[in-house]
Amino acid sequence: MKFRHLKAHGLSTVCWIVLSLLLLSEAAGAQSILDRWNIHPKYSTSYQVNRQRQTWDQNLRLARMTHGFNFNNMTKIKQITNAAQNDYVENRASDKLTIDTRRRGWTLGMDTFIKRDNSQNNFSTRRDNSNQFDLRAERTLKLPLLHPVHFAGTAGYALDSDLSERVGGGAQATKRDSTVERGTTWSSNLTTSGAITPALSYSAGASYSGADQTSETTSYLDSVFDRVVEDDNIDRRRDFNLRTTWDPENDWKATLNTKYTSTQYENYDFQEEQKETKLGKTYNLDGTIEGPLHEGVNLAVTAKHYLFETDYRVKQQDTKKLQDDIRTEFRLEPAIPLLKGSTVRYEMNVTTTRNEREGSKSYDTNDNKTKLTWDRPLRSDLQLVAVGEMQLRQDIYDDGTLDKDEFRTRIDGTLNYNPNKRFSARLSYQREDKELINIPAAKATGNSTIQRNRISARYKYLAGKRLTFEQTFSMSADYTFYKFNESGNTLRRTNEVKTVIEPNLSPNTSVKFEHQYRFGDSGGYQYNTLSGIYTYGPSSETLRQYLLLRTEYKIRRSISLVATQSYEARTTTTLSTMRESLYERVQFSGEARFEHKFSEGFTFNGSFQQTQSSAEDDYWLVEASLNRDF
Structure with a gap:
């Protein structure tokens, strides 16, 4: 009951907001309240029905700037129902508020994010709630004898809760787990760039981020308390990067990039039933040099070095990957009269990789x-x-x-x-x-x-x-030869023809006719020691034909009707027994499309399609979207 109440509450809230905005819009008077407050919301919604699956998306954006403060709020609601998937129901709702301002060279900001996701079917229920609050600060620092350095930092608090319940059956118990995580998050970032000489420039950055959270997980089996686990989670990440570019005036250019990342994550491992620490390290180094060797001859060389390591303190899952790569490319435009006007490109790539994994x-x-x-x-x-x-x-x-x-x-x-x-x-x-x-x-x-x-x-x-x-024609033959098992040699042949005719009967009527023909066979391809040649013995044949007729008629500029009729037949024959299997499908789709622009920033698009098929039950595909800028 609570789940349905949340669904109904979210629907009614958004409906009231949209209705209020419509009443306050310009249609309600010459000067609306929204204009006086300098608020111009943007609302969009889309609805889709695909067989038994229904999806409804709604987005509402509010923005305003006043007294040096920039307000931006985005609300999203999504609902999914699918009776064919164990009566699946899903509701998602989120709201993000961003406030920015500039004070004495600082760019200050605040972000709040709220998310409520709920899903359930006949066997399970899942609820995922998130709450995030962040403060931001940015500033470009001008230091003596150095290029300007840009600083960006955040500090926040997060509260997340997750509830999952799976209904058991037979000897399997009903399991219910709930987890609550809370704690602080933070990050800091420094970036700088500049030119050392007219030909040499650089950019560099360093960042440090982390999270300190506590978590509590409570488990129940058949509504009986099972256990509770409390833990402190630590997450750390450090990034360093440097890029240098040498670009003189002689058309040669060189770049060198390096990046280093280290991570540390500590949490409780339920499988090992103890605290686990995972350390990670990634290092990238790559350089490129390119330019003309001679008139009409260009060279580009790229070298890369990559290292990735993970180290587990408890689990036996340590990994290491080391890779070196060199790529060379020559581009030549010959001046020889016979080859003049042509372009020749030669590429060579050499890669060596070392893979290590504990236990493998x-x-x-x-x-x-x-x-x-x-x-x-x-x-x-x-x-x-x-x-x-x-x-x-x-x-x-x-x-x-x-x-x-x-x-x-x-x-x-x-x-x-x-x-x-x-x-x-x-x-x-x-x-x-x-x-x-x-x-x-x-x-x-x-x-x-x-x-x-x-x-x-x-x-x-x-x-x-x-x-x-x-028209398109193609013929293919695929041979497979086994060195020490020639009885397994095979040959597969395929012939295909595709024809498409598109006559436009009138400015408002278009027709498309398509025919596909495909014939293939496969079988053993054995070497005959007496004749000294290979003989082919097909064992199966496949014939497929596909016909399609599509007609579109535009009644008006914004309304069109589409009718599509298709027929597919596929026959597979086993030649040893001459047994045939036939698959046929006849399908018809009728569709109506609508596109209308009520005014600037107010549009509607929709389509309604019904499909009748011999291979499945009849079904509807309905899509509609509305966009309104107030």
Whole structure:
């Protein structure tokens, strides 16, 4: 009953506020009370029905500036109901008030945040309440012989409560837990930036934040007191960062970034039944240098170093990750007559990673990648883009039990043809080879090579102002070869054709016709030792066709009707038994859309759609939104 009361109370409160604002708006008179007080609220609401799920969002923003104080208040309410999800009901409400002012070079502020979240279904209930109060202060300090330093600090108090209850069944007891946390939070931040020389500049920052809170958790089993746990939680975080940039006038540029973060968190661990301390450390260092080596030749080199560590005082879950990365990129615009106008880009990336986790196997990863891209305009309306890529990844474990290598190559060629604005075409070919090698002999049966091939073509033609015709064709073949288990070799082939026709029958009527055809088969791809060739024996076939007809008619500028009819058929055939399975779906959707602007800052959008389908029950999809600036 209390949960429903909160829901009704939140609804009535917002409804009364919105009604009062409407009465006080300009529609109520030539000069409203809101104008006299220089308050201009903004209200927005949206409502959605999707099958049995209903969602209602409301937002109200109030802002005013008076006597050097800037007031800003945001209220949010959200309600969700879903009868199909165990009669799920959720209510969220929050309010945030911000006050800012400037006094003698200081920017002072106060923030209050209140949140009330409640949710329940047939088996559980959850209530989450939060209260936060913060004071803020900011100022730019001008120190002798130094660049200006900006200071920002906060201090606050937080009170959070959480209640969860899950209804048991059978031998399982009903469990009820409630937790209350309260304490102080604070943060301080210093930032500065400036130029040391005309070519050398820097920016730096340091911050320190934390929280000191006490928590009390009370547990009940079948309404019988179980236990209570009281604890002091400590949270600390330190951040340091420095960025330097060297940018002279000779087109060369270099940057160096470094960042260090350390964290400390202490709380009661229910699993270990004692106090746990978690220490964390993160260190980032990266630098980039880029510029022209020669006319038409540019170089960019980036190096990165990353370290992440966590240390648990009680749990055996310490982790460490160390990574180094070097990336080099050459960009070349050849002046050779045959290649003039083309662009060649070569990229090389080398990454080494060390992964350690207490209780798990530690290993190193080496990842080396190279990529070459060639962009060549053959004519003003014809362009060729070719890409070649090669990658080697190695996982090396300390005990050698899971070592593996993965080698991958890819080539990609695309030809684009655009003779005019009405016609465009594209032809492309891709091939990718991936070889997986498990080093231990016990896992060598999984060694395999995967080869993927794909050819695709697409063209689009605009026949006048009212007809668009587009088609896409593609063929693909995926091979899988096993080194020591050739009986597992497979081949999968797919052919696809997609056609889209969009005739605009009139300025207010648009039609879209779409047809998709897809045929594929798969089966064993075995090597015949007598003939010396591979033979393909398909074991299954799949045929899918999809038809769609969509019509939209605009009755007025703000009202339109949309009708969509679709049909899908998918047939799967097992060739050994000639057994077929057929899936069919017929679906129709009728939709009405509304868009209206009552006045400046007052708009309404809505849509109502009903869907009838042979695959599921009929359902409604309703969406509406209202925005009002007072």
